[in-house]
Amino acid sequence: MSEKKTFKTAQLMKEMMKKYYEDGAAAKERGIPVAWVTAVSPVEILYAAGVFPYYPENFGAVAAARKVADKLSVHAESKGYAHDLCGYARCGIGDAYADEHPIGEIVKPEVLFCCNTQCGSLPKWFEVASRFYNAPYFLLDAPLIGNEPEELCTSYYKEQLYEMISLLEKITGNPFDYDRLAEVLHLSNEACRLWNEVLDTAALKPAPFGFFDACFHMAPIVTMRGTQEAVTYYQALKEEVDERIKEGIHAIPNERFKIYFDHIPLWPKLRWFSDLFAAHDSLVAVSQYTHSWSYSFDLNRPIDSLAEQYTEEFVNRYFDYRLQLKMNFFKKYNVDGFVLFSNRSCKPNAFGLYDKRSILSEKTGLPGVVFEADMSDLRFFSESQVLAKLEPFFEQLGSS
Amino acid sequence: MNTEVLEIFRQAVEDPGKEVREWKEKKGGKVVGFLLTDVPEELIHAAGFFPFGICGGTVRMDQVEAHLQFWSCSYVRNSLALALDGKLDFLDGLVIPHTCDTTRMLMGIWKHVRPLPFMDSFRLPRQVGRPSAKQYVVGELRRIKDRLDDFRGTEITDEELSQSFKLYNSNRNLLRKLFNLHEQNPASISNKDLYTVVKASMVIEREKLNMLLSELVSVLAENAGTPNDKTKIFISGTFLEPLDLLNYIDESGGAIVGDDLKNGFRYIESDVAEAGDPLEALAERQLKRIPSASYDIPENLRRHFLVKTAQQKGVQGVILLHVKYCEPENYDYYDNIQALEKAGIPALRIETEFGDTSLGQLSTRVQAFMEMVGGE
Ligand code: SF4
Ligand code: SF4
Numbered sequence: 001m002s003e004k005k006t007f008k009t010a011q012l013m014k015e016m017m018k019k020y021y022e023d024g025a026a027a028k029e030r031g032i033p034v035a036w037v038t039a040v041s042p043v044e045i046l047y048a049a050g051v052f053p054y055y056p057e058n059f060g061a062v063a064a065a066r067k068v069a070d071k072l073s074v075h076a077e078s079k080g081y082a083h084d085l086c087g088y089a090r091c092g093i094g095d096a097y098a099d100e101h102p103i104g105e106i107v108k109p110e111v112l113f114c115c116n117t118q119c120g121s122l123p124k125w126f127e128v129a130s131r132f133y134n135a136p137y138f139l140l141d142a143p144l145i146g147n148e149p150e151e152l153c154t155s156y157y158k159e160q161l162y163e164m165i166s167l168l169e170k171i172t173g174n175p176f177d178y179d180r181l182a183e184v185l186h187l188s189n190e191a192c193r194l195w196n197e198v199l200d201t202a203a204l205k206p207a208p209f210g211f212f213d214a215c216f217h218m219a220p221i222v223t224m225r226g227t228q229e230a231v232t233y234y235q236a237l238k239e240e241v242d243e244r245i246k247e248g249i250h251a252i253p254n255e256r257f258k259i260y261f262d263h264i265p266l267w268p269k270l271r272w273f274s275d276l277f278a279a280h281d282s283l284v285a286v287s288q289y290t291h292s293w294s295y296s297f298d299l300n301r302p303i304d305s306l307a308e309q310y311t312e313e314f315v316n317r318y319f320d321y322r323l324q325l326k327m328n329f330f331k332k333y334n335v336d337g338f339v340l341f342s343n344r345s346c347k348p349n350a351f352g353l354y355d356k357r358s359i360l361s362e363k364t365g366l367p368g369v370v371f372e373a374d375m376s377d378l379r380f381f382s383e384s385q386v387l388a389k390l391e392p393f394f395e396q397l398g399s400s
Numbered sequence: 401m402n403t404e405v406l407e408i409f410r411q412a413v414e415d416p417g418k419e420v421r422e423w424k425e426k427k428g429g430k431v432v433g434f435l436l437t438d439v440p441e442e443l444i445h446a447a448g449f450f451p452f453g454i455c456g457g458t459v460r461m462d463q464v465e466a467h468l469q470f471w472s473c474s475y476v477r478n479s480l481a482l483a484l485d486g487k488l489d490f491l492d493g494l495v496i497p498h499t500c501d502t503t504r505m506l507m508g509i510w511k512h513v514r515p516l517p518f519m520d521s522f523r524l525p526r527q528v529g530r531p532s533a534k535q536y537v538v539g540e541l542r543r544i545k546d547r548l549d550d551f552r553g554t555e556i557t558d559e560e561l562s563q564s565f566k567l568y569n570s571n572r573n574l575l576r577k578l579f580n581l582h583e584q585n586p587a588s589i590s591n592k593d594l595y596t597v598v599k600a601s602m603v604i605e606r607e608k609l610n611m612l613l614s615e616l617v618s619v620l621a622e623n624a625g626t627p628n629d630k631t632k633i634f635i636s637g638t639f640l641e642p643l644d645l646l647n648y649i650d651e652s653g654g655a656i657v658g659d660d661l662k663n664g665f666r667y668i669e670s671d672v673a674e675a676g677d678p679l680e681a682l683a684e685r686q687l688k689r690i691p692s693a694s695y696d697i698p699e700n701l702r703r704h705f706l707v708k709t710a711q712q713k714g715v716q717g718v719i720l721l722h723v724k725y726c727e728p729e730n731y732d733y734y735d736n737i738q739a740l741e742k743a744g745i746p747a748l749r750i751e752t753e754f755g756d757t758s759l760g761q762l763s764t765r766v767q768a769f770m771e772m773v774g775g776e
Binding site for chain 2: 079080081082084085089116119120121123124125127128131139141143144152156159160163318319320342344347348350351352354355359372
């Protein structure tokens with residue numbers, strides 16, 4: 001399909017991620033503890049404490065993108081972990097029990113920090129891993145919050161940040177360095193700012209950058225937020241996107257429609273989806289997913305700020321808040337329709353989508369559709385079923 | 401023997417809305433439903449509302465398809481289906497405990513399809529081992545109490561709380577006696593009847609329940625006698641459902657002597673302290689409940705609890721009930737089985753569904769297991 005000019009920064013990313021994994025593998029020898037951590041959790045604290053943060057979710061996403069998620073999953077399934085559990089968790093648990101490691105072995109943890117803002121699967125998976133690898137496990141518990149931030153939840157979270165810091169002091173043998181934390185938070189802010197500036201260019205019509213590009217370029221904001229490398233990376237990406245705007249290079253050849261997509265992409269089918277949308281002159285411009293990393297910490301009150309921003313993330317909010325968020329994105333990016341992915345792996349993001357679809361159409365008048373599949377496992381993907389949902393949607397777009 | 405009073409419990413389970421409808425008609429009070437069972441029922445009761453446990457039932461399922469994916473657990477699907485089908489029309493309110501991602505997401509859907517005057521979540525802590533947890537639970541309980549105060553129009557008094565604590569403690573005490581009688585002398589009350597009484601205790605007015613339970617316990621105690629010669633079984637899981645499953649255990653000469661089920665012994669195991677700050681007391685009870693998959697401490701008490709209890713009670717086998725698509729339970733399963741195996745305790749896992757009446761295959765598996773563990 002569409003001959004796409006690849007981003008120059010793609011090469012830079014490959015090198016960065018390669019180095020990140022090498023550092024992870026070498027950490028132990030260098031006496032740096034490896035800590036497992038979840039995508040939406042205050043990794044800034046781990047960087048400030050000098051431990052190496054490793055993201056097993058990323059391991060799952062890589063396995064999915066390389067189309068081996070099912071191969072790893074069967075090892076978990078053979079132990080009784082059902083195939084309807086989160087695909088990342090199945091890959092992680094599967095890798096623990098497998099003899100073959102098609103994408104290399106997961107990096108073993110010396111300690112596990114899990115934050116449950118995203119879901120309840122991560123804590124259960126991390127509990128299993130903590131027993132398997134015989135490493136201590138710490139849960140940062142974030143109760144779901146409604147439309148308004150709640151003092152009860154932020155102060156609970158804040159208390160736990162201090163509990164987490166004492167555990168880290170014990171593990172590293174060093175007092176926690178708050179000056180270093182301020183530096184890390186500053187770097188996080190910078191990376192998030194640049195990342196969101198890049199994402200925002202998808203609102204231009206035609207746009208130089210869309211959701212599928214974002215899926216490709218998001219690894220550093222997830223895994224290296226808080227480092228200079230991430231800042232450097234997004235500076236380079238921002239420059240390149242700006243150049244593209246000047247030169248008139250667009251994300252898809254003939255952009256007529258902008259689409260909102262919820263939520264995680266189907267990693268093994270990224271290319272297929274991006275081609276399918278492009279073939280219908282539709283740019284998937286935005287998803288709440290890639291906007292998860294939009295922090296702006298107040299360096300004068302670091303712990304409070306961390307507690308507020310991490311608990312108030314949309315993944316930790318009620319139904320109505322998330323509806324409103326989607327509508328805000330519809331507006332900001334001026335979308336013509338929305339596609340909601342009922343992701344079997346990810347119950348917290350999938351449950352409620354059926355009702356949200358009808359409410360959103362009612363409130364905005366935009367066409368929208370829900371389709372079923374799994375973000376990582378092709379055993380739950382049927383091309384004909386997905387097309388049966390999407391084709392009529394594209395027709396609706398064209399006729400409105 | 402004692403069939404009269406047992407019959408009342410059986411009927412309450414047969415038609416869970418019967419008692420509450422009659423109560424509403426007579427008293428004109430409000431009913432606040434809850435999903436099982438990690439909820440501070442005492443607060444609802446102290447406000448003068450009827451706490452109604454939504455514990456499943458036969459219902460048409462087609463309407464729920466438009467709101468919940470088929471791969472959500474059957475407890476939540478069944479509960480929402482009951483609401484959609486008008487079978488919960490007596491509810492004025494609903495409290496959903498956050499035990500998993502499904503219950504976390506359910507409130508928004510329910511609010512949209514069947515809004516009620518009072519709707520709230522009980523946001524359980526997922527870690528119960530660190531000091532921060534207790535403070536949080538107390539705060540969360542205070543928040544719910546404030547909302548109940550608003551809904552009622554006047555503040556719930558300490559006196560009302562203390563009355564409810566006493567009544568609930570008394571009911572739990574009677575239910576524990578029943579479990580005890582059953583354990584000492586399984587012939588006195590069958591497994592199915594025992595768990596029928598627990599289920600009924602969530603849908604009968606609690607004052608009336610107290611009388612019924614007292615009567616039942618005294619009748620049974622009189623007839624106690626024959627020693628326990630049945631195969632001792634422990635049941636682990638989220639819910640015991642469908643109750644008919646217990647027929648097979650009854651028929652194969654098994655006696656359930658312990659469980660960690662939300663609608664079993666775990667529901668009534670611990671009491672609320674009647675002295676001291678009431679919300680702290682409720683928080684304490686919540687935090688020291690029998691461990692479940694929904695929250696645990698890093699040392700994984702649940703596994704140890706399983707093995708220890710099974711050993712102490714000398715059980716011959718453990719049956720793990722897994723409500724299909726229940727995620728938290730699924731993550732615990734393998735390590736639990738491993739721990740039991742290591743301790744030399746045979747275990748059987750079966751998948752169950754709410755509202756499922758086709759138990760044919762399960763009967764064979766349960767019977768075969770019972771034969772295996774009981775056959776010495
Ligand atoms: S995909 Fe969903 S369920 Fe899986 S780890 Fe991410 S948020 Fe949790
Ligand atoms: S059975 Fe499991 S998945 Fe269903 S509501 Fe209970 S804890 Fe959640």
